Amino acid sequence: MTKLTIFYDGTCPLCVKEMMALTKRDKSAQIKTVDIHNDEFINYPHIDPNQANLILHALDEQDGLLLGLDVTHRAWQLVGMGWLYAPLRWPLIKPMADKLYLLFAKNRYRISYLLTGKARCESGACRR
Template sequence: MAQVTVWFDGACPLCTREIALMRLLDRRGRINFLDVSGDAPADCPVDRAELLARFHAREGDRMLSGAAAFAAMWRAIPLLRPLGELARVPLVLTGLEWLYRRFLRIRPRLQRWVAAR
């Protein structure tokens, strides 16, 4: 039974590699991974362009984006759960979000680099 829904860009080589790793680690099937590289699912509460621009997840009734969405995904995976729980500390989450925003700036270059390999 999925506890977390994750929307990801299946056309992004960087994203697909990361999601492939998360699928391997999600041995209990607690994450529902949805590829939005085509059309966003009809029941998605977020615009497709926004889904492609930032990482999004739903944990229970809460819609999350950025570092908070990653933390929700980590909490669903036993091996990564401690990191996800640590991200519940506001100062830690603020730091992770700061890092995530810096990552978004270099993401296009990383995507090209990964695609070329």
């Protein structure tokens, strides 16, 4: 049963890498990943593609919307590694972590290039 559907940027090498790592650890298929640039995304008309391109979006099992680091924390929690991101959700850290996440999201192609040597995935090169 899908407990979380994540909408991610499939042209971002780091984003694709994280989705691959998540699905590899998701032994009970609780997480579904949907590339916002893929044809499958049309099945989710209530998710704004422009907003989903600015900040990570997900729907939980009750169709509740999660954004940004709340998505990341919940996803890793489902695969038993939520403790890695839990400190970023602590009340004193959360506001700053969320601001840093938005800065990362805005600059994800530049950061991807610095970390992977590739700014964007072209012709399905980063596809799973």
